[in-house]
Amino acid sequence: MVGVLLLLNLMPLAAGELLAQLCGDGGNYTANGIYQSNLARLAVTLPINASSSPELFATDTARQEGTPDDAVHALALCRGDVTNATACGACVAASFQDARRACPNDKLATIFYDDCLLRFAADTPPSITENGTLFQAWNRRNISGDAAVVAGDVRRLLAETARAASTSTARRFATGFMDASSVSIPTLYSLAQCTPDLPAGDCLLCLQRLIAMMNSTTSVRLGGRILLLRCNFRFEAFVFYAGEPTLRVSPPGATPPPVPDPMARTNGNKRKSWVVAAAVAPVAALAFCLIVCYCRWSRRLRKDYEEGALGGFKKGTNLFAKWKERFQSNFSDENKLGEGGFGPVYKGLFSDELEIAVKRLASHSGQGLIEFKNEVQLIAKLQHRNLVRLFGCCSQGEEKILVYEYLPNKSLDFYIFDENRKSFLDWNKRLAIIEGIAQGLLYLHKHSRLRVIHRDLKPSNILLDSEMNPKISDFGLAKIFSSNINEGTTRRVVGTYGYMAPEYASEGLFSPKSDVFSFGVIIVEIVSGKRNASLHQCEDFINLIGYAWQLWAEERWLELVDASLVPNSQSPSLMRCINIALLCVQENAVDRPTMSDVVAMLSSESMVLDGPKHPAYFNVRVTNNDEPSTTGTCSTINV
Template sequence: MAKANSTFFPLILIPFLVLNLVSGKYLNSSCDDNVPYELNSPFYNNLMNLFNSLSLNTPQSQGFYKTSIGNDQVYGRALCRGDVNSAVCQNCVESACQDLSKKCQTQSAVIWYDECQVEYSYGTLTTAYTGKYPESNNEKVSDPVQFCQVLTNLSTILAKMAKRDELMFATGKRKLTKNETIYGLVQCTRDISSEECGSCLYLAFTDLNGCGSSEGGMVLSRTCNLRFELKPFYSEPHTSRNKSIIRASIAATICIMTVAIALGIYFCNHRSKKTGDEEKSQIPVLQEMVAQTPNYVMIKEESNILSSQELPFMEFAVMKAATDNFLDSNKLGQGGFGTVYKGILPDGKEIAVKRLSRRSWQGLEEFKNEIRLIAKLQHRNLVRLLGCSLEGNEKLLIYEYMPNKSLDTILFDLEKRLQLDWTKRLKIISGIARGLLYLHEESRLKIIHRDLKPSNVLLDHLMAAKISDFGMARMFQENQNMANTKRVVGTYGYMAPEYAMEGLFSVKSDVFSFGVILLEIIIGKRNIGSHLNDQAQTLLTYAWRLWNEGQQLDLIDPMLTESCPMQELERCIHIGLLCVQEDPAERPTMSEVVVLLETKQISPPEPNKPAFSVRKIVRHIVIEGEFSSTKDQSVNQLTISSIAPR
């Protein structure tokens, strides 16, 4: 697929580049449309012209080309594997087109080769996931559990790399045993978004039966492909090509540094023109955010300018009208940093508007934090931030509207809880897990949420879970695993003990919060304040005692007795207890949690004692419906909020 020119390769794939000169190998095909075309018809002539265009242009377009031909349009696209040169790419596309004309004389078809794929259609080409999984290596691995964990980790990393790569292609390998290595390859077509690429690869991975307990597997789709083997199916890059790539990398770095210096000089000069009165304002940074670009947000932070073309700046007057001047009857919920209102835009679209506290510095920090983080994140299990608004001290965040509000408003209500049968609860558990996995491992940023709780899990019209409220979230560097803070923020009952007592937070802090929520969903009661009995002051102590007594099924919400398979529920309790173990190192990662939830063949390890000691450091007092606290036997300033649901 690669051109001879070294600039064809993305810099991110330097360790994994390969040069494949093997002739094309047919894998699979699908003649989707039963409507045949006639030879020498307008459709046939357009199709032949399309094949010629794909064969000619795909190698010249970095291995991917999409076009349409004729008035009676025929749409087509071709994709070459990211590790083949232009000659191999052209030969493969030509062979695929010839085979398609012989195998499928219908108005829609697709064919896959080892080095390329070609698709055409009388109508617009689909970008929805449609998988094919031809036969591959059927030898079974000796240790499916370990194999599945290593393969999941490798697939997650490769998917993350492919989403970032300009060619949406990645290869890599991971050690399985001393003498065994898993080799993997993923790729997406470049007419879909980064988020759609990640979703497609996730669905492709789930199509691997039993997490892929065979020594090799392959899933082919119209918009993404996934393959793994226990032997190399690509070669290492040549030294001369590495040198060319390094030279290109150095040149690119010099260009970037030059632009960065120029921007730094400009913005330093721009800031020096600010008046003294502006510098004394509570929100000078926010005023700078829209000074140059009134339509979109720009954030200045530590000499870096972060701009988002995905986050519109909305007029305050429009938001005021949408919420009927923030009418109380439109109020969805109230929290420590502001109030959330339902709004309706002029086009009829429903939105949720968070009006942050006008005088709260914490509200300002939350505002900036949400824009820095969530504007860059797109996932089906994260609430989407649609825009923001600024006028004087007014700070608004605009989100997609969730008609079923937050999880706690349904889960902890005796009547509304009847809506949540086991299928819906399991869907919610899986959605939260998937959202956290994206934050921790799959997104462009590594995000720790720090305040995961049922009121921050919103439900759409299909009861799909979406994580919200990123005001307390923190971004980690890719190689960073843990951080420390002297200002602990979070909610009593959901904070991991190492975070509450020592200010240490990591992905395992979010795992702990997830485990608490999982157990609450199964039991139907809050972790704190349920007053289960005199011997169990929290849900965790209650669950641990029944687990040790072999009575874990007594934990089940009575409303689930008719809709829940007991074995499945017992497995979820098991996973929940693994997540709330006292030692963070013993808790699973979210990728491991997702595997345990979705792959029934793997037996989870036995859990150790959960953490029970968080409440020992907290003396909480109720102030205006919120929990506050004073410092007690801790060097940390412990701030605990109980925010009303949205």
């Protein structure tokens, strides 16, 4: 559905003013017909529903039995700082009137007021990637100062405001304030909002997509806004919203006083309680988890786990079981973020609004006490911006829980293998993800206190934060080496076929070059948007790596690139990444580069790259799931 795109170059608009009337191409309805009757009904009920909603948001459908083609779907939302419910209802009612005047007999219309928005159509509201409701308005004047500095400050303010809006549990709304007077840039104010029915991750993606639309010209304007039906943002050099700002953002070089914590104002000087909110999934047991396990990585860990004597409780105390029994229902599907080979992951919330991810290890997962302890000890000692953070843990009997930082954008595979979501990742974002993973691996292999080999690197174990920065997770299968040892062997091959180096899959031999191989596979998957296990034949090549090599050898590498990235002005960068990926997946480990080499190749466009040798085609069955697998043949490839 395509609407009318209005791109205006205006001075700031006053509150309550009509911004845009977008008439779509959804066809016309018959005067005095059923569609018009349904629309008239919504014009009465929707303003009432929106004004009576705690979020000042409403969706509704009007239809008559036997006439599905004449059903009308509508959505209305008032701005997050509107506190007068009557004013909200009046704004929505006025929007219906404007739609009838501006778009007579149109089945689809979108109306943007400063205080509210309305959309009605014969179909349901559009997704966050649909541009039919796009509207922009910009101040004619520019902010004085260095353009790069100004643009960076504006984008930083909007990014922080977008993050705050996406994590707002009430109305998906936030306001910001940047006091930049000390660095010769005007004080800036910001606002970001999504429709409250959007999940936090989708809200953030929607806002990030709008911010990415800003160019070198619009990012230095003295004010502006971009609106879609599902999300919008605005910034100005004057206060344009009601109430105190949600957050204060400090530009480089400025040191404004901190904004008082709203929670602190509410609770006075009461001590913050690390008790998990009982209404949010896995929540209640986590208070105990943090008490009993946080920072207790000593020789007594195994004994404490087995005897239940953690955190100062008497031996034999079964307090965790009591908590678990009481709050078992809180491990609900509604709060489940996903499920991997070792068990489900839930979203939780501490009483101070800190969001967390809770990994509850399934008893049948195969990850026992050794793997659990391994992951806890490893992550507690590793600190890097491209590694996931561990907040705490808990173990009693067969129940094992890990508490991580919450990353709203889920995992890498959630985007690159989905036809709709992959459009959120242009080549610059994908390249930044590749570089971030490389930096994380370089830290593990060389710069951390321990030399760590991950052994299960794959897109589902690459989590993305609110700014789509990658963080390596799941260290249950990792191995630790001292600085003078570089490789090891095992009879128990664990991990995921399709990402295993051939010497590890066939001989149990692992080294840092094993992770390099997995990293090369991930690069190819990021570039192509296809899984390594997504092909259906073995005659010419048994996996995506073989296909990539064939295209490279025939100088047809562009055919490997994800269609959403072509045509693209970044072809040299794409070609370079494919070259690096094929170097990483060479059959012999000695031929593969180290992660130091990889980071150098990624960071220097002038560095001459070697030509890759034939990649590893190993005789295994490749599957597209994340379950650890150890047997199979290459005659069949499952998808």
